[in-house]
Amino acid sequence: xxxxxxxxxxxAATALMLCNLLVARERLVQFISVNVITSYVIVFICLLxxxxxxxxxxxxxxxxxxxxxxxxxxxxxxxxxxxK
Amino acid sequence: MxxxxxxxxxxVLFGVLVSLVGAVGCLRFSDxxxxxxxxxVSDSLGVPISLAGLVVINGFNFVSLKIFFxxxxxxxxxxxxxxxxxxxxxxxxxxxxxxxxVPLSINEAEK
Numbered sequence: 255x256x257x258x259x260x261x262x263x264x265x266a267a268t269a270l271m272l273c274n275l276l277v278a279r280e281r282l283v284q285f286i287s288v289n290v291i292t293s294y295v296i297v298f299i300c301l302l303x304x305x306x307x308x309x310x311x312x313x314x315x316x317x318x319x320x321x322x323x324x325x326x327x328x329x330x331x332x333x334x335x336x337x338k
Numbered sequence: 339m340x341x342x343x344x345x346x347x348x349x350v351l352f353g354v355l356v357s358l359v360g361a362v363g364c365l366r367f368s369d370x371x372x373x374x375x376x377x378x379v380s381d382s383l384g385v386p387i388s389l390a391g392l393v394v395i396n397g398f399n400f401v402s403l404k405i406f407f408x409x410x411x412x413x414x415x416x417x418x419x420x421x422x423x424x425x426x427x428x429x430x431x432x433x434x435x436x437x438x439x440v441p442l443s444i445n446e447a448e449k
Contacts, residue, residue, distance in 0.1 A: 256347050256351065258400060259351070260347075260350055260351060263351075263354045263355065263357075263358055264354055264357075264386070266358060266361075267354070267357050267358045267360075267373065270358075270361035270362060270364070270365055271361050271364070273363050273365065274361075274365050274373075277365075280364070280368055280370055280426055280432065282423060282426060282430070282432065283373055285366070285423070286364070286373060286374055286377055286423060288401055289419055289423075290360075290361070290364075290377050290381055293355055293357075293381050293385045293412065293416075294357065295387075296385070296389075296408060296412070297353075297354070297357075297385055297388050297389065300388075300389055300392050300405055300408065301350070301388075301392065303401060303405075304392045304395055304396050304401070304405075310400075313401060313404040313405065313408070316408055317404065317407060317408055317411070318347055320408055320411045320412060320415065321411065321415075323415070323419075324411075324415040324419060325355040327419045327423070328418065328419070328422050331422035331423060331425065331426040332422075334426045334429075335430070336432065
């Protein structure tokens with residue numbers, strides 16, 4: 255039961271960030287939303303792995319996802335030019 | 339052992355709730371810097387606490403070690419990303435709503 259509640263809370267947080275992604279006008283705010291959704295997806299993957307040990311290889315995906323998110327965010331912010 | 343299990347789920351629930359509060363704050367706040375403030379604080383606290391709870395639930399094995407690596411990466415990565423985002427905001431002259439003005443350039447900020 256608690257697991258279902260936690261999955262629903264992660265889903266609600268992700269849905270709120272998706273709403274923010276669609277509503278926001280500035281590109282940087284949209285980029286924040288994508289960055290935070292990445293973190294929520296990492297938590298989701300780790301929760302799946304803990305609940306079902308057959309999915310243990312997905313943790314490597316989560317690890318690479320975290321690293322790729324960091325590299326992409328630094329690269330995009332380095333070369334970001336537009337204000338809106 | 340059962341107590342540790344419940345403690346782990348409590349940590350996960352707390353971390354997810356903090357993340358949810360941050361997401362609500364991002365929708366409620368008005369401008370770029372306040373949204374980033376809400377999200378960076380909640381993201382830096384909520385996600386590692388959730389993952390620490392998963393480590394407690396899972397016990398000490400190889401999966402927990404990998405989750406621990408993810409926690410360490412996120413603890414280093416989130417402040418760097420936030421700093422890069424704020425720097426990009428200042429460079430692109432995004433002003434906060436209200437009377438407070440950010441410097442128009444990074445060089446001006448460093449003077």
